[in-house]
Amino acid sequence: MQTVLRPFVPSDRDAVNRVAQAAFAQYEHHYQDWPSFNEGIGRMADLSEVAELLVAEVDGDIAGAVVHVGPGSPRSAIFPQEWSVIRMLVVAPGYRGHGVGRQLVAACLRAAMRDGAPAIGLHTSPIMASALRMYTGIGFTRDCDLDPIRGVPYGRYMLPQAGFQAALERLS
Numbered sequence: 001m002q003t004v005l006r007p008f009v010p011s012d013r014d015a016v017n018r019v020a021q022a023a024f025a026q027y028e029h030h031y032q033d034w035p036s037f038n039e040g041i042g043r044m045a046d047l048s049e050v051a052e053l054l055v056a057e058v059d060g061d062i063a064g065a066v067v068h069v070g071p072g073s074p075r076s077a078i079f080p081q082e083w084s085v086i087r088m089l090v091v092a093p094g095y096r097g098h099g100v101g102r103q104l105v106a107a108c109l110r111a112a113m114r115d116g117a118p119a120i121g122l123h124t125s126p127i128m129a130s131a132l133r134m135y136t137g138i139g140f141t142r143d144c145d146l147d148p149i150r151g152v153p154y155g156r157y158m159l160p161q162a163g164f165q166a167a168l169e170r171l172s
Helices: 010-027 034-041 044-049 100-114 129-137 161-171
Strands: 003-007 052-058 061-069 084-091 119-124 141-149 152-160
Touching: 003 100, 010 034, 010 044, 010 052, 010 061, 010 084, 044 052, 044 061, 044 084, 052 100, 061 100, 084 100, 100 119, 100 129, 100 161, 119 129, 152 161
Parallel strands: 084 119
Antiparallel strands: 003 052, 052 061, 061 084, 119 152, 141 152
16 A cells, blocks of 8 residues: 655545544544534644645545644644644544554654754544554653543643654654
């Protein structure tokens, strides 16, 4: 399976939004007000207007996507302005277990290096066990608890710049 990572283009909009909703569907029973939450997830492509949206394509299909928010770009107040941020890592259920997520995270790490970020952060939840294992396995550490999102607990995780290269090596 050959995965091609590339920047989002407007014609990807519907496919990216569908993949985001499919990727989060397994958590439907965890979130309060799922219909509203799912509607928001289904607008993932809108993030391309304020950040770098990358897609993973396999045989012409969008298999996954991620958003890299560079230093100084608009972001949630939970992240320092000078950090890079990984947002909305999504992989279509049929493409899980093939390294698509790992490749997308590696692309974000390379972007953080390119941008000179002193750290890269993300927020995730224990219910997202596979993603959390990947993040902590490459060196991210939980640095604070966050307010729950629609009833689901979240934490902020970060990786300092000194760990970027080692994380990339663990992802390869």
